[in-house]
Amino acid sequence: MAGTVAFGSVPTKLGDVLAAVxxxxxxxxxxxxxxxxxxxxxxxxxxxxVDDFARTAAARDELRAYFGGDLKEFGVAVDWRLMSSLQRQVLGTLFTTVPYGQVVTYGELAVRSGTTxxxxxIGSIMGSNPIPIIVPCHRVVAGNGLGGFSGGDGVESKRWLLTLEGHLPPTLDWDL
Structure with a gap:
């Protein structure tokens, strides 16, 4: 798996989101x-x-569209190499079975992914997700609330993403 990595970022309400491609x-x-x-x-x-603006274009465009409320499903290719086989199993299940605007509990994801x-x-695996947003760990919640979140500003970022996706109702100060 030799090669190179290029970086690109987009400004969002949650900060400058970086993609490594x-x-x-x-x-x-x-x-x-x-x-x-x-x-x-x-x-x-x-x-x-490498400085390869073209390589990062699709990821930047999709992230910009997602944060603008115009993209419901990422189509960019995902490179899973930074994940262990267990992470890949659980996060891959999340990626393929929990669509935009829906959530799954940590326990439900464990069962769904066929792990013990x-x-x-499962929460630890979500916290170690190297590809948050695209591999939507923010869609995994506790049985009694939102649960934790290690990205951005923590649970507030998770709350913002779930509001963007329509799972949570917007607050009075919500603006896209």
């Missing part, structure tokens, strides 16, 4: 675009960084 697809996203985050992702991938991982373990 290899020849195989989006390998990582972040709620922050900063040189140290880019370096950390490139190091984890073990790939040199307890709900708390």
């Amino acid at each position: 290899t020849e195989d697809g989006v390998a990582a996203t972040s709620f922050t675009d900063a040189p140290d985050i880019r370096a950390r992702i490139a190091d984890r991938l073990g790939l040199p960084v 991982v307890p709900a708390r373990g």
Whole structure:
């Protein structure tokens, strides 16, 4: 899996969302675009960084459309290489079975993905998701509420994403 990684970001209500794109697809996203985050992702991938604006265009366009409320399903290729086989099993199940505007509990996702991982373990897998937003870990909730979220500003970012998707009602100060 030799190759390179290119980075691109888009401004959103939750900050500058960064996408790391290899020849195989989006390998990582972040709620922050900063040189140290880019370096950390490139190091984890073990790939040199290239300046390839064209390679990141589809990911940037789709992220911009999603945050604008115009995209319901990501079509960009996903590069799963930063995930263990268990992460890939659980996050892959999430990616393919929980559409825009719907949620699943941690326990339901464990059963749906065919693992024996307890709900708390599913939460850890969500927290280690290298491709948040595109692989929608924000759609996994606790049985008694929203649960946690490690991206952006934590649970407030999760609440914003679920409001964008129509799962939660907008508050009086909501604006897209």
